[in-house]
Amino acid sequence: MHKNLNQRRRDDLYRTRRTIDGPQQPELLVDGRPMLSFCSNDYLGLANHPEVIRALQQGAGRYGVGSGSAHLISGHSHAHEELEEALAVFTGRPRALLFSTGYMANLGVVSALLGRGDQLFEDRLNHASLVDAGVLSRARMKRYQHADASSLERQLKAVGEGRRLIVTDGVFSMDGDLAPLPGLARLAAQNNAWLMVDDAHGLGVLGETGGGCTSHFGLSEKEVPILMGTLGKALGTFGAFVAGSEVLIETLIQQARPYVYTTATPPALAEATLVSLQIAREESWRRERLQKLIARFREQVAGFGLSLMASETPIQPIVAGSAGRALAWSRHLEAQGILVSAIRPPTVPEGSARLRITLSASHSDDQLERLLEVLAELPEVGE
Template sequence: MRPLEPELERRRAEHLYRRRRVLGSPQNPRLQMDGQELLSFCSNDYLGLANHPEVIAALQRGADRYGAGSGSAHLVSGHSQAHHALEEELAAFTGRPRALLYSTGYMANQGVIAALLGRDDTIYQDRLNHASLIDGGLLSRAGLKRYPHNDTAALAARMACQSGGDALVAVDGVFSMDGDLAPLPELATLCERQQAWLMVDDAHGFGVLGRGGRGSVDHFGLDRQSVPILVGTLGKAFGTFGAFVAGSEALIETLIQQSRSYIYTTALPPAVAEATRTSLRLLQQEEWRREQLRQLIAHFRAGATQLGLNLMASQTPIQPILAGSAEQALAWSQALERQGLLVTAIRPPTVPEGSARLRVTLSASHTLEQLDQLLEALARLKREADA
């Protein structure tokens, strides 16, 4: 049995060691972390719904009616009226015949890919795809072919060489670490030509992009024929927890029969489903939240550009500032925390070597004054770096 300590020490020495923080407050721009009050710019609560009073009240009503937990898997005795109603509302929201709830986004991506593909099939993935998509491909045992980020010409060349079996292209709608969008229209055209499935994980697009927050697929004006498999998570802009897959009647029934991560796990608590129904309504009705995000994004990018910071090409609430080395990203994050700001350093293997960064994420709950506080702190870091 090999000792584990040397690998841990290596991670510490290379500035790659991760540590958990203890949150003592609800998700808000101002939160309590390890007993310290900090202004946070690292949450995925893009619309500020995680601590919304109506969402909390719906969670409480759901707990009063259904209890604290679901008690079983969906296919045993755990599929409640709350789950069923949420699935129907998500299907209507996405413009698809059916939707299916999963307990997490990771499980949804793994469950879909492994249910649809096998050894004789091929899955094509962007090199910057989320780990859950990559792991889903590996779990399926299909041939895995990765292509350079957003390079549809390279993807087309790889797909042209496929000799048999089914093909599936899996991609993030919004890439979680870079904040940019996948070229979905080009991917849809290519998949139609090659008779391949297109699967879009829109975890970071729902709520933020498209009409009424319908996501990146809607943002590009694509329909369910263009994108037959649509995955979304509920723990980001929705402000709650869980995930869903939306698609055709045949797709959803196939997943119910064959998706192991759906069949063999406990359903998420019905109270969470009730809370999500409320957040789904708010997400569609309150356009001011997306307008506030657009203003914050524009203000941040203008200010950061003026400071000469190394931004990436993102028009979403995910605004990475490239640092290069893990050591530099960690030093910047720690310096910001000493000024009362929480901005996470993202380091390999989450991102490629040499592209460590600060991952600034914005929420509709932020104010322009709070954003200016962050920009002032970044200006001080830049002055110190240039001195």
């Protein structure tokens, strides 16, 4: 173990944790030092919203802190039930089912629906949880070229019998680009396959009322029968859910091991999420604000000579190339009081280490300008 850890340090791949004191917001206290953060997934600025905090406190007063049990024993509360119903309406699907995390939701869905002899097709840049879900399912997993429907089509034509599931991120978490969902939905229909979308980074951000990638592309439950979303990003709380048909949800309740054998999340969290969900739907100015920040950021950075990726979402990666260069850039920003993580292999492919900058509706114009001023100096760092 010591040898492996030392090698990671030499390769500039060693990761360290930071300690945050105070609520999640642009101005943070990091390891005792004030920092301006551009690496949170709190896209709509709801993690520290006073109404969401109040709902959590009132929920704890009613239900206590812990749920006490798994959903199928005695841990499923009225708050959980109400949130599932609200999420079903929000996503335009018959039912929704809560999971403790997005990782567990992905493991649960894929392993419940597929087994030996079945066929699984995944985008090469899918989140690690989807890749792990494929391995655990024991299905035959094939990885098609990133966001390439023609690559997927060739793979679909080359396989034999068994159930077929196509799985993709909606917004790719390290690149910020969108999956070509209309094309994937067409291929799924033509090849008797299910389509599952992990919309962790699209939910709340895309679509007129924050419905996510399926709303953005105008796709229905028939075209995307399996939708996974998380609650700890744009909605600012914690947990995840899967939305779909009555049959899908009942199947997951019976067969998804991460659901059956896990303690339910605290009911107070469900109460808080109900409020954040309502705010996300009704306060469209948050999404409008995000789009203005994204446009301003991309317009300015394009003139700095930095390698921006093709993203119109709050995830704005700047490619450094080597892990050492990405780390040097991150340290340069930190020295100027700005927190941006260096994303390095194996999270991203070799040679594509990057700064993963994320924007929030809670960032001010002055805060964005401060970031841009420091980024303008980056090409000289690490030369």
